[in-house]
Amino acid sequence: MIPSEPRRLRFADQVPSPLSPAEARALRERVIANVERALFGKRDAIELCLAGLAARGHLLIEDLPGVGKSTLALGLARSLDLPFARIQFTSDLLPSDILGLSTWDAKSASFTFRPGPIFHSVILADELNRTPPRTQSALLEAMAEGQVTLDGRTTSLPDSFFVLATVNPREQHGTYPLPESQLDRFLLRLTLGYPDSDSERRLLLGRREEEPVSTLGPVASADDVLRLQLAAARVRLDPSIADYVLAIAAESRSSERFSLGLSTRGALALASASRGLAILSGRDYVVPADVKRVAPSVLSHRLVAAGADAFDSDRGEAARLVEELLARIPVPE
Known part of the structure; x- marks a missing residue:
């Protein structure tokens, strides 16, 4: 049955x-x-x-x-x-x-x-x-x-x-x-x-x-x-890092290279994956390098290049477009 x-939730007592x-x-x-x-x-x-x-x-x-x-x-x-x-x-x-x-x-x-x-x-x-x-x-x-x-x-x-x-x-x-x-x-x-x-x-x-x-x-x-x-x-997400994630989302939505930009759920996913990478790196806070490293893997199936659909698009090409997108956004110090 x-x-x-x-x-x-297996830990009912503690x-x-x-x-x-x-x-x-x-x-x-x-x-x-x-x-x-x-x-x-x-x-x-x-x-x-x-x-x-x-x-x-x-x-x-x-x-x-x-x-x-x-x-x-x-x-x-x-x-x-x-x-x-x-x-x-x-x-x-x-x-x-x-x-x-x-x-x-x-x-x-x-x-x-x-x-x-x-x-x-x-x-x-x-x-x-x-x-x-x-x-x-x-x-x-x-x-x-x-x-x-x-x-x-x-x-x-x-x-x-x-x-x-x-x-x-x-x-x-x-x-x-x-x-x-x-x-x-x-x-x-x-x-x-x-x-x-x-x-x-x-x-x-x-x-x-x-x-x-x-x-x-x-x-x-x-x-x-x-x-x-x-x-x-x-893991702590500094407001400057949150603004960095939001800037990535905003740029994807306004760019002519993409027919579908990053959703709010996608921005949350980017922040979540960055936290996961940060703790594995031995830190309890996110740095911009965490966001940049996970971004191609988080965004390549969520951002749709102009003239393509999500699954038809070549992942290598999608990752390249994400790298270009990241290059246009100032990295917080």
């Missing part, structure tokens, strides 16, 4: 203390070192994933097949001591395959609910855009509100609910576009690209019968993750 009590900036930085190094045992040369991407987790956001990894998207997602999930489920999205997947469904129990003469994989803390939504929009939409409420409504009953999802989704480029056969509403549920959108030659050589020489990612174990507990998120929420 669906649990009757909310699952998001609220855990947030990680200190030094503890958060040490957690970052442990997780990065662990994931890098299976994925070489992608430290920046791993750190941005952790920033998204710290900010209680969801992550979209878009790239060609075979460059490490699933390895990154699996490596991060295995590094965290959290209940994990992998959902392989296909053209015939149904919403009930994700959320669960009620079945008739002849013994009790009643319907019994069988929870789907969505009721885990960490979800790997593999190849999300290979399933039709009807099935994609099964994730919307879960990602936006941390809850699922089924059969007229709303249930909270576990603590630190986190979706890591991978998508293939749209021009590949058998893919569906992600609607703007679905894209907006993701705090960060990343791409990995091909590994450098040294990393690829290490991978070839080190590969044996066993997949390296399958050997990874947890290096951070569920309480560590929750305490990291509490610490990120307390």
